[in-house]
Amino acid sequence: MSHIVVVGAGQAGSSLVAKLRAEGFDGEVTLIGVEPVPPYQRPPLSKAYLLGDMTKERLYLRPAEFYADQNITLRTSVRVTGIDPVAKIVTLEGSEEIAYDQLAFTTGSHPNTLPAAIGGTLDKVYTVRDLQDADAMAPHFQAGKRALILGGGYIGLEAAAVAAKKGVAVTLVEMGERILQRVACAQTSDYFRALHSDHGVDIRESTGLARLIGDGAVTGAEFTDGTTLDVDFVIVGVGIKPASVLAEASGIEMAAGGIGTDAFGRTNDPSIWAAGDCASLPYRGTQLRLESVQNAIDQAEAVARNMLGAETEYRAKPWFWSDQYDVKLQIAGLNIGYDNIVVRAGDKDGSVSHWYFRGDVLLAVDAMNDPRNYMIGKRLIEAGKSPAAAAIADPETDMKGLLSA
Numbered sequence: 001m002s003h004i005v006v007v008g009a010g011q012a013g014s015s016l017v018a019k020l021r022a023e024g025f026d027g028e029v030t031l032i033g034v035e036p037v038p039p040y041q042r043p044p045l046s047k048a049y050l051l052g053d054m055t056k057e058r059l060y061l062r063p064a065e066f067y068a069d070q071n072i073t074l075r076t077s078v079r080v081t082g083i084d085p086v087a088k089i090v091t092l093e094g095s096e097e098i099a100y101d102q103l104a105f106t107t108g109s110h111p112n113t114l115p116a117a118i119g120g121t122l123d124k125v126y127t128v129r130d131l132q133d134a135d136a137m138a139p140h141f142q143a144g145k146r147a148l149i150l151g152g153g154y155i156g157l158e159a160a161a162v163a164a165k166k167g168v169a170v171t172l173v174e175m176g177e178r179i180l181q182r183v184a185c186a187q188t189s190d191y192f193r194a195l196h197s198d199h200g201v202d203i204r205e206s207t208g209l210a211r212l213i214g215d216g217a218v219t220g221a222e223f224t225d226g227t228t229l230d231v232d233f234v235i236v237g238v239g240i241k242p243a244s245v246l247a248e249a250s251g252i253e254m255a256a257g258g259i260g261t262d263a264f265g266r267t268n269d270p271s272i273w274a275a276g277d278c279a280s281l282p283y284r285g286t287q288l289r290l291e292s293v294q295n296a297i298d299q300a301e302a303v304a305r306n307m308l309g310a311e312t313e314y315r316a317k318p319w320f321w322s323d324q325y326d327v328k329l330q331i332a333g334l335n336i337g338y339d340n341i342v343v344r345a346g347d348k349d350g351s352v353s354h355w356y357f358r359g360d361v362l363l364a365v366d367a368m369n370d371p372r373n374y375m376i377g378k379r380l381i382e383a384g385k386s387p388a389a390a391a392i393a394d395p396e397t398d399m400k401g402l403l404s405a
C-alpha cells in the first residue's frame, strides 16, 4: 500500500492530508509535527487569541478526532531530523524510521530572533509564531505594563493593537523609514501610523535597536539614536525565514530562500513536494514565497491532488488580511513592482482603498474597512482586468460596473 508522509503539522500539512482523503486516496497517510497540539490557525495568535477573546480549542483547524476518523496517523511532539531521499526514509528524533513513497514538506517558517550579544536571549523577550509564544506573553498584557515592539510589519502592528487595547504603554520601533515599508505603499503606512497614534502607541520610524538591557530579564532598551527606554517586556516581529534546513540537507534544491518547487508543487526530487510558507513557487516569471493562510491551504490542496496524479498547475491568487483595533485590512493581489497608487474613498465613514498599478496594469488593492471595493479589486485582479487609474480615482465611477466593462 502506498504511504504519503507529510512533515510539518500546521496549516498546509493539515490541508494536505485532509485533501488526500477527500480525493479518495486510501493508502497510508502520516502527518508529523513537533508541536504538542493538533494543527491550528496562527492568525489569532496576534489577534483574538492574544486578546483573550478566543479559546485554544477554537484555534484547532479540525477536531482532534478528525485525523483518526480519516485514518490519518497524526504524530505530535516529534521532530523529523532527517530524510534519506534515496532509501525514501524519514528519521524522527530518537532515531525511529518511517518509509515513504511520497513526501511533502509543510514545515512553515521560523521567526527571526535577535542575537544574544544584544540581549536577544533575555527573559521576557518574545517572538509570535506559535501557541507557546502567545501563551507565554499573554500574562504581560496588563494595564500599566510597558512593551517595546520591534518591527512595524503586520505581526508587530497587530501585537501593538492588542497590547494598547489592554492598556499597555506601547512603543513600536521600526528600523526602516516607515512601518509596513516592505509590504505596502506609503498611503497604507500613513493610515496605520495614524490609527496607532490615535490609540496612544508611540511609533518611532528610522530607529534601530542598539541593544536590550537587563540582567536575566529585559528591563530596558537602547536605540541607535542614543535614546533609552524602560520596558517590562519586548516582542520581536522582524520577519521570518522558511524552515527549509531539513530539505536542503536532504539535497533538495532551494529557490528564493525557500524549498524550490515547480508549478505543481514538486521539488527536484519527483517523490518530494512542498507547500506553504516553506515553499518557493513560480509566479509571473520569478520564484517567490507567500506567507499567508490562503496560500498554505490552496497550495497544499493542489499538491495533494498532484501527488495523486492530477498534474494541475497551482496558480496563486494572493489575498491576505490583518485586524487592528476596529479596522479590517484586506489585501488582494501582489504589489511587487508598483509605480502608481490610486486612493479611493469607500462608501462608509473611514473606509478607503489603495489601488496599486504598474503602468496600466492593476496589481493589488489594500482595502481598509472597505469589503466592497476589496471584492471588486480581487475579482478584477483574478480576471486579469485593469480599469483605468482615473476611473478608480473618480468618485462618480460605478465600481461594480468595472467588473463587466
Ligand SMILES: Cc1cc2nc3c(=O)[nH]c(=O)nc-3n(C[C@H](O)[C@H](O)[C@H](O)COP(=O)(O)OP(=O)(O)OC[C@H]3O[C@@H](n4cnc5c(N)ncnc54)[C@H](O)[C@@H]3O)c2cc1C
Binding pocket: 007, 008, 009, 010, 011, 012, 013, 032, 033, 034, 035, 041, 042, 043, 044, 045, 046, 078, 079, 080, 081, 106, 107, 108, 109, 128, 129, 130, 155, 243, 246, 275, 276, 277, 278, 290, 291, 292, 293, 294, 296, 319, 320, 321, 322, 323
Ligand atoms: C502571529 C501570526 C499572525 C498571522 N496572521 C496572518 C493573517 O492575518 N493572515 C494570513 O493570511 N496569514 C497570517 N499569518 C501567516 C500564516 O499563519 C502562515 O502563512 C501559515 O500558518 C503557513 O502555514 P504552514 O503550514 O506553511 O506553516 P505553519 O502553520 O507554521 O506549520 C508548520 C509546522 O511544521 C512544524 N515543523 C517544522 N519543522 C518540523 C520538523 N522538522 N519536524 C516536525 N514538525 C516540524 C512547525 O512546528 C509547525 O507546526 C500569521 C502568522 C503568524 C505567526
